[in-house]
Amino acid sequence: MKTEKIAPAAAYLLVGVGAIIMLLPFYFMFVFATHARTEIFNLPPPLFFGDHFGVNLQILTEKIPFWRSLGWSLYVALASTALTLLFCSMGGYAFAMFEFRGKQPLFLLVLGTMLLPSFLGMIPTFMIMDAFGWIDQPRALYIPGAASAFGIFMMRQFVSSSIPKDLIEAARMDGCGELGIYWRIVLPLLQPAMGTLGLITFIASWNNFIGPLIVMRSPEMYTLPLALRSMQSPVNTEWGAVMAGSAIATLPLLVLFAISSRRLIDGLTAGAVK
Amino acid sequence: MSTPADHIPGPAAQPATRRRWRLRTSQVPYLLISPFVVLFLVFGIFPLVFSFWLAFQSWEPTAGLASMKFVGLDNFRFAITDEWFWKSLRNTAWLALASGVPQHVIAIPLAYFIHTGFKRSRNAVIGAYFLPYITSTVAIAMMFGTLFSTDYGLINLSLHALAQVPGLGWFFPDAPVDWLNRAENVKPAVAIVVFWRYIGFNTVLYLAALQTIPSDIYEAATMDGARRVQQFFYITLPSLKPMIYFGVTLSVVGGLQLFEEPFILTGGRGGTDQAGMTTAMYMYRTAFEFNDFGGASALSWLLFVFVALLTWLTNRAFRPRGNAS
């Protein structure tokens, strides 16, 4: 009987300790954001908050158009997420629930693109964007990303694991149109998946710097990662300001996570399937 | 796009006068995938083809597109006889396994535990585990550079403190570990960072998947006398299979393409004796430091072969008996 009590307690302890370890580097990022760069490079580093945040913020906004870059990041990430969720849920549903010509090879091809590192595509992507006249435009960032191999793969798995085929059949027999099935039955059931994919897509777009590096040529159009990186010199970086920028850049992600986790985790109970 | 009334499937309860647009079930999939496919063909295929073609060329990019020279299979021949390529593959395989296996072995029970054990603080706990995924690479590079420092880093300090604990002490090294400067330590260091970064991501994936398992099955099982552990192995795991397949495939693919974490931890060089240089990093350096884009493309396609092979193996391992996946 004692093991019944100790085991959960030990498990709680482990999970708790794990959570703290996960938190630590994140915590340090915020701590460093409030110190001057000489202090940051001390060993051991500062453990508690300092008083340098205002100065760091000032340096930050002087060196780069920080708030504007934040705005661009937000715009691109939102557009990217919306498009990706729409296209990938449609595509994932199709791959999971239907048979059609070319299904296997197409899916393999899509998966195949996941297997190639993105930086090799830099130059051809640059050529395409140049040909379209999309250089220096945010649409070059959010439109291509909507065809996310990861997204469609994930959606396909979710659909096949959480939506029974009989449900779709029943809906068809009840006279529901195909698009109606997608919109009114499949999508609601996919909420945890949409929440997860939305979150991941948003984060990926937010932290992406290779895309903007290729496409943006004016500092006013930079997204956050590119702008923050542009402050990093090999020898003379204002690390306090960079940390402050990185810390602020994380806040929208935290907010988004808080919102979506409530949907993800306290989400649907099994009853919805019935 | 209208269809003739007599092809409407299902109960033909629609009077011919109703002009409601109906889709044939067989047409629907094409419509559904078309936005994706269009974008994919425009933005995904060209880079793929370009990089494939480039693998057969010798190209120094700053000389412009016209300077490409066809060299046939030379890039591939060079890569296969290149000891750095094989070294990078060994590094990559080691790192992929060392960081990938613990991730899933721990993420699944962790997700289950959080799902069943934490009610009110669930969001906070999951949030804490998810934070590493959100942290920017700049911050990670700085943090871990500090943490892994030989003489002053917190990791070594903690290990030293733990080594003093009687009972546990024998397990921990006595002297400070030179993480980033000794070839054999660089790999574990990178593996730790990768594990730290993605464990939360995988846990969230599994947690989302756990939501879709109906709770009545568990209730029924409990009433039949099954304990939690049994329920985990006989109900949860099988239901999670599609997600595990997804997660493991991601880890395989991601692990074999590992680039960012080793890059930032070793300052882009791969560490002493290139112990932390993964194939993706070698590829990047071949392209942007050694200015050999043709060679880099060839490397990427060779890596692709490995990744495709392993993905296929994963697929075989997870295929449900009898069903098409």
Add this chain to the structure above:
Amino acid sequence: MKPLTRTAVIAAAAMLTLATAQAQQSITIAAFPAVDDIAKAAIPIWKKTHPTVEVKVVSRAFADHHTAMTTALSTSSNLPDVMVVEYGYVARFAEGGGLENLGAAPYNLQAQQAHFVPYAYRQGTSNAGAVVAAPADIGPGTLLYRTDLLKTAAVTEADLTQSWESFVGAGVKIKAATGAYLVAHARDIKDIVIRSDIKAGEGLYIDNKGKVLVDSPRFLRAFQLAKKVRDQKLDGKINAWSNEWSEGFKRGTIATQLSGAWLAGHLSNWLAPATKGLWRAAQLPEKAYASWGGTFYTIPKGAKNKTLAWEFIELMTLNPAMQLQAFKAQDAFPALVDVHNDAFFDQPIEFLGGQKARLLWRETAKKINPIEVHKLDPIADEIVNTELDKVLDQGKDIPTALADAKRLLERRVNR
């Protein structure tokens, strides 16, 4: 009156159009920190001579900038008017053929050759003789050392600089007396020793006939010295720009640093400001002359406003006032020899205990020999460093290591 009014209107319209057309002109400068600050600081002066031409400085992180420039050059599109290139990248950009020859007409930089520090000018010249890059600032190599640690160990500056052997010997004494490391990493010594005694027709790793030189005496000596330093525990195994490096300066556990002269400024500003007065600058041991970095201005062939771009480059590289301003503000050591006679060079540097180190660096700059570059230099660098790692960390035998390095490099040379 009508014809006159009409003429007036047309004339006014024409002038307005002309003025607007002129006012819309702008040039783009692609740079990275801290050169972007130097360029931005030049804008007020530029405006005096070019009031209608706007200057747009596009700044990216160092590596990002060169990646973006490589991408732009590869497709010859979206190129800036002025491209700032750092020393390490000049060679490959030059050999690519995508940059304008500034030595020839209409730029005629060749006529101004005498105004530049010799090796810097040479470094911006491609193997075909085209001057593709105009030097703006350089990094003359110097030995920065802690005079207080030397004093405790009863070692003089002469002991440090007379020869590499005496340098190492001094290191032993310093370690014994103060516990401080001689150098941050043994690799730093290797880097300088291989740059000494380069014969005519030899590049750093490969000569102009394609023969690989990594088993030549200078490499052997470099490896032996590095190994000796490691065996006697005189190096901290600390990589530059890491936390331990800056901490080593703060705590005085690194006694010397071989580096570009600009390091003194960084130590003073933020790396270790509390150690003010404890450092001195000296010549590199055994009268070695080397350079660390350097900034160059180039005009891509695909640039749109080449005339204006050239005028901007003239401002940044040939204007003594601008060069001096960059030196004072950002520690960018001028490549323009004309500036070297300014009184600023005579000023004592407080951080270095009042030493007039700029005079020393000025002399060093003149004596640096340009090294012929080869497109395989980055790979050769990596090969040699990896072999050195094996020698230092795994006890690999030096002749074998050099032989392996030679084999690996020859493989690539003969492709």
